[in-house]
Amino acid sequence: MADRLNQEEHIRRRQRGIAFFDYGHSSPLDEKSSMPRAVSYQTASEQYAVQIVRLVITALRGLAILLAVVVFLGIGLRGVGSACTHLPSRTPGCGSALIESTTPYLSTFKNGTTPLTETFKSLTNVVQMAPSLSVLGTAMHLVSANFSSTHDELKQFPEVYQTKHTSLDTLTETLGHALGAAELLSRSDFSYRDESLLWGHNGMETIGKMVDTYTTALNEHSTLTWGLVEQVLHRIPFTARYTPSYDIAYTYFYFGGQQWLEIEQLVHMANDSSTLLTELTTNLSTLSTHLEKVSAENKVFCAGYDPNNNNTTNSTQAALCHLDPSLQIHKVQSMLSATRWTHSVVSTALSHYTSALSNIKAPTNALQLDVSGYTSFLPSKGTTSARKLRQILETEMQQLTQYSHVARRWEKFMAKLGKELTKGEDVGKLNEHVNAAVVSGMDHRWWSGVKGHGEL
Structure with missing residues (x-):
């Protein structure tokens, strides 16, 4: 009795469902059977x-x-x-x-040129300035050393050696800023050219891998196949990104974007250094001119003055005539020559880096439009022929090889020159050659006077 009550209670608690009656397969003309074949339930x-x-x-x-x-x-x-x-x-x-359908950017290049042709030219010019850029700190330390030996003596007679346009305190501050900016540019330039910033996975390594990969893939036997693949994928939404045209364009765009940032920083550093060196040159030139004027007046004022005569009653004359301003003129002029030499090197480097920045900006901006076109819902760009892509890759391989050769050649030259002049830890000979070059107003090739290194 209890089991029956439990069963009835379970039935009453069962979820409401839907019954499906299966009468079998029959045509509309057949009389439907009153009894279903099977009954199924679903909750x-x-x-x-x-x-x-x-x-x-x-x-x-x-x-x-x-x-x-x-x-x-x-x-x-x-x-x-x-x-x-x-x-x-x-x-x-x-x-x-x-x-x-607009023409893809890569299709616009003439034979023998690529998006990086002009950039490589500008960077080659910078590489050839590497020995001069590496000694900017040495040249500026010559200025600092001469100024330190001159400062105390000039400080004793501010009414004579200081002008209304230049004070020793201002000159000291400007010299410190100019020295720091020149050394920062020298280190940053070395880091960019010799380390991973230019040669790493964000730089030449990426271009080299792209060239190796697609030079093999786009061989003479596969150009027709790749051409057909490009034509098909460029007609299907979101599939143009799987074509060689997109991959090569994106690699160039990625390289350009990374190098754009690095070169732009060097341009800012070189511009700041050039501005400070210009200010320092102006101040030193004013001081040099004033010292020459004071020296000429001193000769007239001190005519007949005998330093061995203790009977001189004019203490001011004794003090002024005891100090020979002509002794400071040579030091100030040496400082001025070194500053001008440094400014000339920095200005030339700024010109090359500005050119490199301009040359990397133009293709990067154009490639950005191509890349966005390839990744759009309906690709708006036409295809670059496989033959044209192969020509670009072959040219890029030649340019990359040539630039690498130039960079290695100058690197070996600098290593040999530095080893010969420094002799281990002694940098006296190096400083001697740099100082002699900058004081005499030589061009950027300060190493021309080193035996056996006149020409690279």
Whole structure:
């Protein structure tokens, strides 16, 4: 009795469901049997799950149909665009942005040129200045040393040696800033050219891998195949990014973006250093001119003055005539020559780096448009022929090899020169050659006076 009551209670607690009656397969003309073959039950939750599955299937079918429509639309627009290239420019509809296909940037380069041709030229000019850029600190320390030995004596007579435009305190501050800026530029230039900033995975290494990979892939036997692949993928939404044109364009764009930032910093450093050196040159030139004037007046004022005569009653004359300003003129002029030499080197480097920045900006901006075009819903850019891509890669390999050769040649030259002049830890001979060059107003090739190193 208890079991029966429990069973009835269980039946009453059972979830409300839906019954499905199976009468078998019969035609509309057949009389339906009054008794079903089978009866199946589903709970409400199961019925909801079935409805959700049906909705998902319907949505997937809709997406598949939409994708097919978009693919055929893209192919159709590409076909119309190809036809428009053979029709008059005023043909209605051919000027639409959806139809018109602009020429890819990589297709615009003449044989023997690449996006990095001009950049390599500018960087080669900087490499050839490496020995001069590396001794900017040495030249400026000559200025600092001469100023230290002159400062105390000039400080004793500010009314004579200081002008209304220049004070020793201002000169000291300007010299400190100029020295720091020149040394910072020298270190930063070395770090950029000789370390991973230029040669690492954000620099030449990326270009080298791209050249190696696609020079092998785009061989003479595969150009036709890759050409067909490009034509097909450029007509399907979001697939142009899987083409060699996109990969090569993106590699150039990535390299340009990274080097843009590094070169731009060097331009700012060189510009700051040039500004400070200009100010220091102006101050030293003013001081030198004033010292020459004071020296000439001193000779007239001290004519007949005998330092061995203790009967001189004019203490001011004794003090002024005891100090010979002509002794300081040579030091100040040496400081001025060294500052001018340093400023000349920095200005030339600034010109080369500014040129390199301009040469890297132009292709990077153009490639950015290509890259965004390749990754758009309907790629708006045409294809670059596999043959043209191969020509660019072969030229890039030659340029990269040539630049690497020049960089290694100057690196070996600097190592040999430094080893010969420093003799281990002794830098006296190096300082001697640098100081002699900058004081005499030589050009940037300060090493010309070193035996056996006149020419590279």
